[in-house]
Amino acid sequence: MSPDVIEQRSADPVVEVTGLCVDYHDPLGRIRVLRDVSIAIWPRETLALVGESGSGKSTLARAIVRLLPRTGVITAGSVSVEGREVTTMSERDLLSVRGSRVGFVFQDPDVYLNPVFSIGRQVSDVILQHKPVEREQAWQAAEQQLARVDIRNPALVMNAFPHQLSGGMRQRVMMAIATCCGPALLIADEPTTALDVLVQRQVLGTLAHLKRDVGMAVLLVTHDLGLVAENADRVAVMYGGTIVEVQSADKIFVEPKHPYTAGLVAASRPAGRRFATLAGSPPDLRKLGTGCPFAPRCERALARCTGEMPPLQERPEGGGAFACWNPIP
Ligand code: ATP
Numbered sequence: 001m002s003p004d005v006i007e008q009r010s011a012d013p014v015v016e017v018t019g020l021c022v023d024y025h026d027p028l029g030r031i032r033v034l035r036d037v038s039i040a041i042w043p044r045e046t047l048a049l050v051g052e053s054g055s056g057k058s059t060l061a062r063a064i065v066r067l068l069p070r071t072g073v074i075t076a077g078s079v080s081v082e083g084r085e086v087t088t089m090s091e092r093d094l095l096s097v098r099g100s101r102v103g104f105v106f107q108d109p110d111v112y113l114n115p116v117f118s119i120g121r122q123v124s125d126v127i128l129q130h131k132p133v134e135r136e137q138a139w140q141a142a143e144q145q146l147a148r149v150d151i152r153n154p155a156l157v158m159n160a161f162p163h164q165l166s167g168g169m170r171q172r173v174m175m176a177i178a179t180c181c182g183p184a185l186l187i188a189d190e191p192t193t194a195l196d197v198l199v200q201r202q203v204l205g206t207l208a209h210l211k212r213d214v215g216m217a218v219l220l221v222t223h224d225l226g227l228v229a230e231n232a233d234r235v236a237v238m239y240g241g242t243i244v245e246v247q248s249a250d251k252i253f254v255e256p257k258h259p260y261t262a263g264l265v266a267a268s269r270p271a272g273r274r275f276a277t278l279a280g281s282p283p284d285l286r287k288l289g290t291g292c293p294f295a296p297r298c299e300r301a302l303a304r305c306t307g308e309m310p311p312l313q314e315r316p317e318g319g320g321a322f323a324c325w326n327p328i329p
């Protein structure tokens, strides 16, 4: 954990999620996708959210500012952003939180960049939306913002259109848009998954210095534990719509408490010339019982695990939490 984060613990969290439940409605009925999720993100920290596909990472990231698809509903719990309750906030107030206090970068920038407007127009429009400045000032601020995300020819790129830029450049533009109002939190949902490994590292390098420059916290959603080791202060592990472990990025690789975390860690490292695999497959959320969702795949499962969901409890020595009846000693 960086010294910055320890220092900031005396401050209030940027985001506090408590007992959050989210359901999706689809033609087959209702599925509970988030179950009693509680997590806090502290000023200036990078919290990585990891877990297999379908575990609910994007749903949690989007629920923080109620950017869920129309079929998604928050059915219980609370989300507070800088002390303001989001679950009951008016749409108008939400607009002042989104883009201004909380910025977003998603996996596919093409969904969010408009193909018919220049990059300069799109970045400066966001600045105009949130700040009391004239168009010319907004244009200049947008150009500076592009330089901040390490775009080498900002003046040229201002007049370019999205299709003229590489994938890495488009993701940098998204980062410029997401941070132009100096947010307290940046949510980055698989921001580099679509990029090749070299570009991925460069973009994450930009994200790291942007975080320091802006002084913001980052929620980094990823399924790549390798990225976590280099880029996060803390890690929250999701499984079957619940958080099963929260731990510092230093400790999680060496002292995982939850068997699922241990499986993920093993699968991220080559054993000999092969990567270990995690046996079994993620749960069908429609068929979850009352017990731990990982129990059917767990070598350490006890009879209790299939009947009763373990609560997220603090580690006895502090500095982390896990939800398991039979944790790794
Ligand atoms: P990935 O790593 O694949 O991005 P994720 O951890 O982000 O996965 P989510 O996208 O949050 O997972 O999805 C969680 C669950 O919710 C999945 O079972 C998914 O099928 C379901 N789901 C997601 N979006 C919808 C939707 N719009 N309607 C119905 N179900 C959905």
Ligand code: MG
Residues within 6 Å of the ligand: 057, 058, 059, 189
């Ligand atoms: Mg996702």
